[in-house]
Amino acid sequence: MRFLTRDQLAGGAFDVAHTDGAPTLPVTILQVGDGNFLRGFVDWMVDVANGQGLTKAGVAIAQPLDQGIAPLLKAQDNLYTVLLRGIENGQEVESRRVVSCVSEALNPYADWARMVELSVSPALRFFVSNTTEAGIADREEAYAPGACPDSFPAKVAALLHARYTALGGSADSGLVFLPCELIEANGTNLKRIVLAHAKRWGLEAGFADWIETHNHFLNTLVDRIVPGYPKDEAAALSAKWGYEDKLAVAAEPFHVWVIEGPAHLSDELPLHKAGLNVVWTDDLQPYRTRKVRILNGAHTASALAAYCAGLDTVKSMMDDPTVSAYLNTVMFEEIVPYVPLPEAERQDYARTIMERFGNPYIRHELISITLNSVSKWQVRVLPSLKDAVARNGSAPAGLSFSLAALLRFYRGELAGGAYAGTREAGSYPISDNAEVIAAMSAAWAANGSDPKALVAAVLSDVRLWKEDLTAVPGLAARVADSLAAIEAKGMKAAMADLVAG
Incomplete structure (x- = not known):
């Protein structure tokens, strides 16, 4: 049984929808969360937009915990399959796509230096997360530069401070945060806790001002049922597809991502122009x-x-x-x-x-x-x-x-x-x-x-x-x-x- 590689995918070895050439793109999106949902929702969308030439976005996936799937992703050339099956207009539908937009996968607990390196890159623009409903929580912890913080908001605060220091706090160095955690006002709450960490850590006032003025913490609403790896069908699907994929994600076709934010930001991530159900609004x-x-x-x-x-x-x-x-x-x-x-x-x-x-x-x-x-x-x-x-x-x-x-x-x-x-x-x-x-x-x-x-x-x-x-x-x-x-x-x-x- 063959395994997924970029060379084989680009060379036409597999009869499956994918972005032509399966290129490894510069990282413009840093994602904390390696679970089925983000891979079958956000990353799938980014790959569809890349395939249509609307974006050239590479995603770096960081595990939210010390245990995660980064090693499995690396073993598959950071490729995986999204299988969509369900009912639309009374008819059963099915489609399959190999997602190739993931350029890198890492464990920040083992390689915090690389996480910081990604965060200070001028090419980085978006920060996506899904750390479960409990992830956006205010838990006090000490600031230790060089070490990976425990909580997700503390990670964001530390990474933003590294970016602020490296890029001089310029207006164009701010990031757009798109949290997908299923809590109300997810972006607003994340920003509040990040600022609380900055204050408790005694970081300079200019840093807080830069967060307030030049970073966008947007509230979002996500909807797609993503059951995940089709374990019971894995052998049959591998035989049908002609390759083995230990990270395949099964999901329903329905999807909607509502983002509450300035309309001009939608032009930087034009997923809605790719025929995807992404709604930018001023009222969620x-x-x-x-x-x-x-x-x-x-x-x-x-x-x-x-x-x-x-x-x-x-x-x-x-x-x-x-x-x-x-x-x-x-x-x-x-x-x-x-x-x-x-x-x-x-x-x-x-x-x-x-x-x-x-x-x-x-x-x-x-x-x-x-x-x-x-x-x-x-x-x-x-x-x-x-x-x-x-x-x-x-x-x-x-x-x-x-x-x-x-x-x-x-x-x-x-x-x-x-x-x-x-x-x-x-x-x-x-x-x-x-x-x-x-x-x-x-x-x-x-x-x-x-x-x-x-x-x-x-x-x-x-x-x-x-x-x-x-x-x-x-x-x-x-x-x-x-x-x-x-x-x-x-x-x-x-x-x-x-x-x-």
Whole structure:
């Protein structure tokens, strides 16, 4: 079996889309994060733009941790395959591309000097990251020039100071930061913590001024499901492709990268001109609201009910006539009409989400979606429910049912420090913070035989919802009726009755 090399790729040894010549380009993008997501999202986009001649961007990938894939990348000439499979406009689609924009891969813990060398290069312009939601955190640590800092923001502060010192703090030496961590205001928060490090380390005032004036920390929103290495299919895919790729990344075709920043910066990284769904905007919030309410909200409104009904994956939920009918009702009648975007845009996005949910190549476990469902329901579902109440005077049936399903899911028992629920297929873990578990456990213990009392106790607990939900017109009554139906008939039968009207 052959392995990926630039010479073979450029010479036409492999029948696969790629940038002509597979050149090793000067590094203009420094990336902290070597995981599947960035490689199947940002780096894939950069490679597509390179292939169209819109950019000549080389990416240096730095591991965020001491353990990572830099050695594997180097062994493959910094090449890897992105395999896109899914549903578009009702049809299965598949495409494959070997990404060659990665010019270098390194472990900054083992070679901090090279990391600094890259950061002070005048050719460098962009800094991309995905260090997980916990990565952009303010953790105090000492400044030790010559040593790799532990936290990601401290790394950024140290690298920026090296660049400031080497290039004299000139106006044109600033960088554009594009963090992809899934937290709100990711760029704003990264900048705040970098400045905090600079202040604690006693660095010169001019450095902080340079950060403020000549560097851009942009807030971004990313969306693509990237399951990663197709382990179960690796042998078959290698035989089909004619080469082995230990770093292949499987992903869905859908992608969107929303970047909140000055329009002139888009000309420096014109990914949107390559037919990619990259949106530069001066207001990220409508796009965040769209994603949180339609994608995340639909997940939270349906996953717990579907799981209690005996289903295990999002795909099985879409294949089940009763559950999919419930989700369609909730999505298009109770969520989409209240998203503050043009009608055509929100309808198209919702239809795309439904296709993504039905992707046969992605196994998305429902139990994984149930993690911390109380806070998720409050953030993702409650705003749509309240907007429906404001327009119609009473809580909508489907979203109220989703809260009843949540209460049923949280019916469990404490044993050995763990809280577990039971469905027909057996027990399952209920994962949430200790305060939520204690409140739900106590409510079920005290009111398990009385749905109205249980609903009143849980919905009025402001620790859970940050407000008293019994004050929402019609909500408590609908939730109590739905919960009583679930307890009497079972989840799927209660759902069927709801859909039938």
